[in-house]
Amino acid sequence: MDKVYTKMPLDELNEILKREVKDISLKELYDLSIHFDEERKYLPREYKQEYTESVIKVIVSRIAMLKNSQATYPGKLSEKDAEAINEIMADSDDRIEYILNIIVVFTTYLKKRPIHLPGTVFPGLQTIYSDGEDYYCPVKKYHIDNPNALCKYCIAKAV
Numbered sequence: 001m002d003k004v005y006t007k008m009p010l011d012e013l014n015e016i017l018k019r020e021v022k023d024i025s026l027k028e029l030y031d032l033s034i035h036f037d038e039e040r041k042y043l044p045r046e047y048k049q050e051y052t053e054s055v056i057k058v059i060v061s062r063i064a065m066l067k068n069s070q071a072t073y074p075g076k077l078s079e080k081d082a083e084a085i086n087e088i089m090a091d092s093d094d095r096i097e098y099i100l101n102i103i104v105v106f107t108t109y110l111k112k113r114p115i116h117l118p119g120t121v122f123p124g125l126q127t128i129y130s131d132g133e134d135y136y137c138p139v140k141k142y143h144i145d146n147p148n149a150l151c152k153y154c155i156a157k158a159v
Helices: 010-021 026-042 045-068 079-090 095-110
Strands: 135-137
Touching: 010 045, 010 095, 026 045, 026 095, 045 095, 079 095
Parallel strands: none
Antiparallel strands: none
């Protein structure tokens, strides 16, 4: 993905992202599930299966949503959002990470939703939730400074 400019209309960003996911293959979707199998090894046993199924389901549904969407997005990217998108997309040498980053950009900057769905269960039976205006994440504060985590871009507020 080329550098995103501050004045880029959100509809143009949407079209760029749609082109990027157009050719995602079944093998790449399978590789996504393997990617999460690797990540889940750090989770407590009782959360592994549910978490992995939830994440894979969300990713696949968001890819489909982006591919098939006829939605329009009024407005333009702010300078801050454009910089963040450039950071997210710059670290995408791996195809699977690249696909995940596209979904993060779509979810965060176009859909205005948290990266993980509300209701996603984390250790301690804590979940992402909304008060009707904002989203809140009980684990964001633990990962916000992790350079490998995307938490710093997520719209959910740390609890």
